[in-house]
Amino acid sequence: MDKVALGNVQNCPVTATMQVIGGKWKILILYLIFNDINRFGKMGMMLKDISKQMLTSQLRELENDGIIERRIYPEIPPRVEYFLTAKGRSLEPVISQMRDWGNEHLFNIQSDVATGR
Amino acid sequence: MDKVALGNVQNCPVTATMQVIGGKWKILILYLIFNDINRFGKMGMMLKDISKQMLTSQLRELENDGIIERRIYPEIPPRVEYFLTAKGRSLEPVISQMRDWGNEHLFNIQSDVATGR
DNA sequence: AATAATAGTATGATTTTAAAGACTAGATCA
DNA sequence: TGATCTAGTCTTTAAAATCATACTATTATT
Secondary structure, three states: OOOOOOOOHHHOHHHHHHHHHOOOOHHHHHHHHHOOOOEHHHHHHHOOOOOHHHHHHHHHHHHHOOOEEEEEEOOOOOEEEEEEOHHHHOOHHHHHHHHHHHHHHOOOOOOOOOOOO | OOOOOOOOHHHOHHHHHHHHHOOOOHHHHHHHHHOOOOEHHHHHHHOOOOOHHHHHHHHHHHHHOOOEEEEEEOOOOOEEEEEEOHHHHOOHHHHHHHHHHHHHHOOOOOOOOOOOO
């Protein structure tokens, strides 16, 4: 099968966005941070079935992509907190659209366009 | 580490949406179908580095999720074409948001809100 | 002196994903 | 007669993702 690139990963902005937020746990992690659950241990407790190293790697990727910020406090035992960056907060309309579509087409919950709920 | 479910995959509409469009090639496949490239062979040629069985599995998942429709023509050699369903077309605003965010934050291309370009 | 606390890392094993290549049907073309 | 076409499937095989478990540092507490 001869291959010809036309729509490919490198020049598709949607696919590029997917790479940033599409990780197995990233949406849920962003949800937790959005709800002020921003410590490693707490996140691990909230996310059923995630392993420490998986949590670490997802957090690192979000950090490397500039979506979240990692703040280390010089304390013992160590304290680290994660926060959304401006870029991370800019994902809000993207995630809202996905939420609305999911509610409407997967959970059959209609959203009120006026309120966004 | 004790686990407590709070935000989990089953009740998160965003994660649910991700499961539908988040497959490795799904966005690109939808893009092709949107651009009237709707035969298996053509898609395979356009998507560099995709294998036949990967293409098949992605198409099957999209079909099972009601996003695309598979139409078989009783011809020899066989002809099969894929089309977006109404549900598939309803993804348009979701994908547009992702495209805009990607262009703005990953490719540094500003989008004109008025025209959507 | 041992234990607990946090936010991880290191190691090795296992599971999952994905690829390559061979194979199929049935009509048509050379 | 044998090759060609399409849209796949099937069977290995290799690679990537993920897990469980043990381990680290340093201070405070018991």
